[in-house]
Amino acid sequence: MSSHADRLAALREQLKADRLDGFVVPLTDEHMSEYVGSYAQRLQWLTGFQGSAGSAAVLPQDAAIFTDGRYTIQVRQQVSEKEWSYQSVPETSIAKWLREKAPDGAKIGYDPWLHTPDWVKSATKALAEKGADLVAVGQNPIDKIWSDQPQPSPARLEAHSQNLAGKSSADKRQDIADWLGTVHGDAVVIAALDSIAWALNIRGKDVTHTPVALAFLIVNKDATADLYVDPRKIDDDLRNVLGADVRVHDRTAFEGDLRASFNGKSVAVDPERSVAAIFQALEEGGARILRLRDPAVLAKAIKNEAEIAGQKAAQARDGAAVSRFLKWVADEAPAGELDEIVAADRLEAFRKEHGDLRDLSFDTISAYGPNGALPHYKGTEATNHKFAPGTLYLVDSGGQYEDGTTDITRTVPIGTPTAEMIDRFTRVLQGHIAIATAVFPKGVRGSQLDAFARRPLWEAGCDYAHGTGHGVGSFLAVHEGPQRISPPGSSQSGGDEPLQAGMILSNEPGYYKSGEYGIRIENLVLVVEHPVEGGDKDTLGFETLTFVPIDKSLIDASMLSDGERRWLNDYHAQVVEKIAPQLQGDDLAWLKDACAPL
Known part of the structure; x- marks a missing residue:
């Protein structure tokens, strides 16, 4: 599909096949990152918008792109007004726009790995006023039609020198464990990529211009940790640096382990920096969720x-x-x-x-x-x-x-x-x-x-x-x-x-x-x-x-x-x-x- 108009038309056809009346496209990844890997540049692929913050919503007859004041001019230069209306944030929002534009009884799709639980809650409420439903998709419909979508980066992780970090990973994890004690938590899920890099004193090359690696981290109350990452990205030298208290798992096992490992336990999760799918998996597995800010955020700052x-x-x-x-x-x-x-x-x-x-x-x-x-x-x-x-x-x-x-x-x-x-x-x-x-x-x-x-x-x-x-x-x-x-x-x-x-x-x-x-x-x-x-x-x-x-x-x-x-x-x-x-x-x-x- 050579033109962005063709891509929008193809998405609408895919939505018909998926029995959806609309879809929401954010510019983020599974970690709520600001800058994302090329595989996650769905908004740019669909619309042509090259800014670092924005989102879009697509309905059968209407489509809108949402940006803040930094991109007022840029979005009009890069995104066709024939296919897209320009919406300014915070004066409006996707939830408000959908409430006004979505047909009664519509089913609006969203990818639960790309939205926070609070967004899902507010959008669900807004659509309910129109008798419409917000529907989690099993596979992102853009991924179904993006034939040459890049694969996630295979780059190796690297150790970040303690001399530069100023504190060992073991000490940082102990601080997090101590914090868990104060909030009566058994574990904390850390999804933000820079928090993971900081906590483990590692760096990566998976996101252009930001030295992080695609991974998820669980830190437990005994200061051990479980790192979920493509195992090809870690060599024996880095495993030795991480030590025996950091267990390495395949990234694909993360969602299943959330469901299987925390029944009856208290798990802290940051609702601003973690996606709805994480909350859903923990809830389905019987965990008690503590909605708290990622403990690495302030310490890192x-x-x-x-x-x-x-x-x-x-x-x-x-x-x-x-x-x-x-x-x-x-x-x-x-x-x-x-x-x-x-x-x-x-x-x-x-x-x-x-x-x-x-x-x-x-x-x-x-x-x-x-x-x-x-x-x-x-x-x-x-x-x-x-x-x-x-x-x-x-x-x-x-x-x-x-x-x-x-x-x-x-x-x-x-x-x-x-x-x-x-x-x-x-x-x-x-x-x-x-x-x-x-x-x-x-x-x-x-x-x-x-x-x-x-x-x-x-x-x-x-x-x-x-x-x-x-x-x-x-x-x-x-x-x-x-x-x-x-x-x-x-x-x-x-x-x-x-x-x-x-x-x-x-x-x-x-x-x-x-x-x-x-x-x-x-x-x-x-x-x-x-x-x-x-x-x-x-x-x-x-x-x-x-x-x-x-x-x-x-x-x-x-x-x-x-x-x-x-x-x-x-x-x-x-x-x-x-x-x-x-x-x-x-x-x-x-x-x-x-x-x-x-």
């Missing part, structure tokens, strides 16, 4: 000394690579031959030269002019722009290194920027500085800080449709929970998690003018203790981890306060201190000039 040291080392190398790249762009762009794809490839090459780059941490957002207005733009040959004077270039990128995960965005002018570009960039910088310098009592949530970053833009009648910050893993997921800096009630969950020392977040306010340009300034920051003399509260603040010049030609210095100017000059002095020893010649001269005091 609070980095220990070894992880923090590794992150700082990775950031220093990464900063040198990105600095060299920005100098290269400044040299090459005026010739008019540079384009988005060439630039992204060159940036990756610089990263490879400066460290043991294992992978990118996500697809580089190399966005010139109007493409920069798409916060999660992914360049293709069809959309690739050559650079020409008169607008901005936004590059959001990151690397996966064995000692850390990086994520940085810089925006630079190609030619002479307009007064409006300078005004908006300066306001974004002011918001960035407001987060970087924030001091707040312990217990404060990211949602309470988010407005700090937006105020300068709000004062100009502007805003941006994404969160201000996300958590970042340690040689793991570039988007990691549970912490975020995002507006209250945002569809991007995590903004209500209290911030704690040791958490790493991004600081990335932005501004996007549709059809013209985008601006974003992103550094990673570490939550640290920040005592205030004379205060009566224990307070926290942020330590910036990312060190790359911020383009001064886009800054209206007259708009900056004395404190903002001082922050920028101090920041640039630190960039020189940390990055200059890695550079030489013209690269070094460029860095010193780019970091000269404002």
Whole structure:
């Protein structure tokens, strides 16, 4: 099937054969992952949408794709309006749409390995109001018609050094066992891939840009564990590293063991990070389910000394690579031959030269002019722009290194920027500085800080449709929970998690003018203790981890306060201190000039 219209038609025919009146297509896998292996890219295969978050619903006469504000423009470029209507989340939802559109008495299919139990509950309730039913399918109908669907990755698992992890797997499993004792649980099912990688100190290559392996994990109250994974992915050396207390089973045995092993026992399962099929299997096997957050989530988010040291080392190398790249762009762009794809490839090459780059941490957002207005733009040959004077270039990128995960965005002018570009960039910088310098009592949530970053833009009648910050893993997921800096009630969950020392977040306010340009300034920051003399509260603040010049030609210095100017000059002095020893010649001269005091 060459066209997406053909694929939609084929799905509708398959639904008829399966006696279904509709089907729901999320962008996730059996682990509720944000980034998924190629075999699980069902939404992209069906619709053409290349974003990293979205879902779709198909009925006999109607079809809709659901995305949030980050993809408002992108979804319209990639998905045909002839076949699909565009729905904005959180203003609407699949459940609401189905309640309005589904025929009375309809049977709407869903894959229980791709949805949370809470989603199933809410969708079931919404459909019941129309006399319709939500029906679990035994085999995903898209898999039946996707003739060249890739197979899951066969890549081997690797051990992650305890020197970098900062804590042994045995100690982590003991902490989980101790937690089970406090909740009176016999075992916990862990389905999130980064939690499994963290708990066992292993890494994999099953998901592009995220070093995880397709597996499920059960940790028992005696601190032993059962790992369900394709046995071909583990060799004898890794079995020895895991030890006798980690039993390895074929991944295909997981569902059956859930039904057979926990009759009358209490099993903790995370309803946000585990699919409905897991809950169903445990319930059918007579288990008592404890709906609790995965105990690895918070522990993983609070980095220990070894992880923090590794992150700082990775950031220093990464900063040198990105600095060299920005100098290269400044040299090459005026010739008019540079384009988005060439630039992204060159940036990756610089990263490879400066460290043991294992992978990118996500697809580089190399966005010139109007493409920069798409916060999660992914360049293709069809959309690739050559650079020409008169607008901005936004590059959001990151690397996966064995000692850390990086994520940085810089925006630079190609030619002479307009007064409006300078005004908006300066306001974004002011918001960035407001987060970087924030001091707040312990217990404060990211949602309470988010407005700090937006105020300068709000004062100009502007805003941006994404969160201000996300958590970042340690040689793991570039988007990691549970912490975020995002507006209250945002569809991007995590903004209500209290911030704690040791958490790493991004600081990335932005501004996007549709059809013209985008601006974003992103550094990673570490939550640290920040005592205030004379205060009566224990307070926290942020330590910036990312060190790359911020383009001064886009800054209206007259708009900056004395404190903002001082922050920028101090920041640039630190960039020189940390990055200059890695550079030489013209690269070094460029860095010193780019970091000269404002």
